Amino acid sequence: MILSLTLLLLCQLAGEILARTFALPVPGPVIGMALLLGVLGLRDRRPGGLPAPLTDGTLERTGKGLLAHLSLLFVPAGAGVIGRLDVLAAHGPALAVALVVSTALALVATVYTFSFVARRTGR
């Protein structure tokens, strides 16, 4: 598990370094995700010689363990919001309506576009 966590952190670190060095508009962890995707592809192309935790499913279990509790990771930032609800004071109701309307429309528009194009391309 430690080796798997180290690999996740290494990918994130490399992602942050790349994002900052080249002033990329994408966050470091997202680049780290792309790097890990590359690592997984390479791993399966050349089997053998790798430490067991990377090949026996430990890496997968560690990663999915983190993702299973993704909700937890938003609690600290979310708790900060409670103390700053005052910024909504002047336009609270209007902003609430805008959030509800636009989020609902975005969900519907995205899901219909996806389904429509998937059907058209026979997928």
Place this chain on the structure above:
Amino acid sequence: MSGDFALWVFLSRTPLLWLTVTLTAYVIADRVSAATGRHPLANPVLHAIWMVGLVLVVTRTPYAVYFEGAQFVHFLLGPATVALAIPLYEHRKTVTRVLLPMLAALVVGSTVALVAGIGTAKLLGVPDAILVALAPKSVTASVAMGITSALGGDPTLTAVLVILTGILGAIMVTPLLDRLGIKDYRARGFAVGLAAHGIGTARAFQVSEVAGTFAGIAMGLNAFLTAVLVPVALALLR
């Protein structure tokens, strides 16, 4: 100094207390969510947040002190984002088959989220300075705050709107798309990741791993596209 007070002064200054409060609130919220069969209204992010907020208000704890402890949890958002590569890799065949539907849905969904948000707020008389902070509400907080700052808006307001959008999207997605009869979990996941970033993605993983995988992809792609579209949309709609 009375004994109780000395203990409180000690505890309130160590990361231990606030880390424990965060985890306890989440465990309670997650249990309730599981007990209700992952009912949308039992969203664990929403309920853990108000419980922690209540503790902070009652104990008059400044957020900065709380965050000293909670930062260990917050930090894991980075490695968790990297870990999205794991389900993505496992479902790569499913994903590469629908590249075209994903791209089309990304462009349409991102534009609708942006235009509907700014448009509705403008109709209701929200001033331009606040529209800047509202525009990137569907993307992950760090990127959204960066977009707002670059355009001269208030990043704190953006952070609040981003979190609220995430919770709203995570609550709305299941009843809304059930009512429309959408059964494709690729499309449903993609939609909630696009509209409601990481909090929507967390919801998608509760429902199905395929939905979670597509939500993670949509979240990453929309962060990128929204950064490009926000300045354009604001220029056109103001």
